[in-house]
Amino acid sequence: MTLHASPAADRRPIRLLTFTTLYPNPEQPQHGVFVENRLRHLLASGAAETRVVAPVPWFPLTAERFGTYGSYARVPRHEERHGIAIDHPRYFLPPKIGMVPAPLLLYWGARRAVDRLRRDGYDFDVIDAHYFYPDGVAAALLAQALGKPLVITARGTDINLIPQYDVPRRLIQWAAGRASAMITVCAALKTALSELDAPADRITVLRNGVDLRNFHPIDPGQARTRLGEAPGGLLLASVGHLIERKGHHHVIGALADLPQARLVVAGTGPERAALEALAQRLGVGDRVRFLGHVPHQELAQLYSAADALVLASSREGWANVLLEAMACGTPVVASDIWGTPEVVAAPEAGRLMPELSAVGVARAVTDLLAARPDRADTRRYAERFSWDETTAGQIAIFEKLRHAAPTARSR
Known part of the structure; x- marks a missing residue:
């Protein structure tokens, strides 16, 4: 990683692109709420701003009889939640055979939305990706194409289950090699990620917190x-x-x-x-x-x-x-x-x-x-x-990377 001097006058918030398929939407209000909660506490600090790109699988019909696939079609292309602007571009995910091509399909589906954000004047400093597969791999493709530093957060089954499959494991290793920094939500996941040959010196444990105002004792x-x-x-x-x-x-x-x-x-x-x-x-x-x-x-x-x-x-x-x-x-x-x-x-x-x-x-x-x-x-x-320690840890990582060149590492 090559660091460049930060101008003393640069006091603006860190600009993030939050990239993940794990994010709530009107059809799935609990989906990835843990990602949203962490992000909301980070933004409340005033140290960062973001635009969220949260792709959903493409499906042509909205009728309820199509179950989950119909609900994907009903997700709005653009929305705002808690003051955060969110894009939901579509990506093609063929049933049963979609696991291996998913990262590339996700990248293709999201690239236009990301390019539009940049054309509209939001040129982010760092890509903040959540979940290693397929999201982190697709984010690594974006980071490589756009020349941006990348942070990937590992959250659970992306590291303790998906690497059992050969191709996803290799792609996770490829993405880990290109990430400027990685976050795991517990020490056990850091150990597992290191065992996948991810550079241990780029992994930080930042556990999830709890909103002590929303969750409080009731008689x-x-x-x-x-x-x-x-x-x-x-x-x-x-x-x-x-x-x-x-x-x-x-x-x-x-x-x-x-x-x-x-x-x-x-x-x-x-x-x-x-x-x-x-x-x-x-x-x-x-x-x-x-x-x-x-x-x-x-x-x-x-x-x-x-x-x-x-x-x-x-x-x-x-x-x-x-x-x-x-x-x-x-x-x-x-x-x-x-x-x-x-x-x-x-x-x-x-x-x-x-x-x-x-x-x-x-x-x-x-x-x-x-x-x-x-x-x-x-x-x-x-x-x-509380979320305070996790928020401070994120700020430290993103601040270090906002003026950094993306990491390049071959596999």
């Missing part, structure tokens, strides 16, 4: 009433997309060994019917309630109503729901994977499961209840995870 009795839950008894919550790797089936299965417990499940996804059938088959259907989509701003009420949040994921980088629950004074039970031990690192935070199974969930919940932490202590633990 549990009042929260249960608003949620439509009866007072008293043990109430567990499981929050996340209804897909296999989120492990909701383990939590439902644990109810057989927790006869006093009720469970509320928040989220949507393709596994809902199977999860409902599982609850009925195990004879616990009357103790499981599926809430469907719960807006992010309403999750504080759900967390506060619960005695514990259970996250039984098989893969996570840094699970934001854990800190959100703790900020509401609710301890957690979580699988012992990747960055989760960095989040659940004290008794007042909660417990890690001894094994990822229904039995493991039940054992960890029982252990937690045997020495249940005070909600005030759990809240104080969460207060250690």
Whole structure:
């Protein structure tokens, strides 16, 4: 990396191009909300400004009968969220065969939108990309074509799952070699990224934070009433997309060994019917309630109503729901994977499961209840995870790169 002297008079905010397919839109309001949250706190510092390019797959028809593909077509081409201008260019992503060509297709789909931003006078200093594959690889192509420094943030399955496939792994390594800097949301992901031969001296761990104003304790009795839950008894919550790797089936299965417990499940996804059938088959259907989509701003009420949040994921980088629950004074039970031990690192935070199974969930919940932490202590633990440190870390990286030439490294 070649650094050039920064003019003393250059006090303007750092200009970023935030590039990612993980960003909320009107059809997917929770999609990539963790990217948006980090960005909003960075912009609130006044040190940076950005334009977001968040491509979505192209599909010609908007009808709801086409499911997810129809929702892609309904996403607006341009929008503004929380004062941030966002472009949603389209890229072609053929079903079933799209994984390998996805980075190049994503680059082609986004290039016109990026060029238009520059023609309109927004010539950014640094590309701020999120998720290594395909987003980070496409961003590396953009950085190479435009001569811009690049920062890629690794977030979870992009490093702990996708590199199992040969071509994506090689492309991730190529992009890592060309990134001026990389960010991981936990130390475990930094280790995994280094093991992929990414230059360790360019990797910085900047964990996600929690918005302590939005997520705060609410009286549990009042929260249960608003949620439509009866007072008293043990109430567990499981929050996340209804897909296999989120492990909701383990939590439902644990109810057989927790006869006093009720469970509320928040989220949507393709596994809902199977999860409902599982609850009925195990004879616990009357103790499981599926809430469907719960807006992010309403999750504080759900967390506060619960005695514990259970996250039984098989893969996570840094699970934001854990800190959100703790900020509401609710301890957690979580699988012992990747960055989760960095989040659940004290008794007042909660417990890690001894094994990822229904039995493991039940054992960890029982252990937690045997020495249940005070909600005030759990809240104080969460207060250690504000966004301030992460924001400062980003500013330091971007400020260093704003006058830097892009990194060139062959593979």
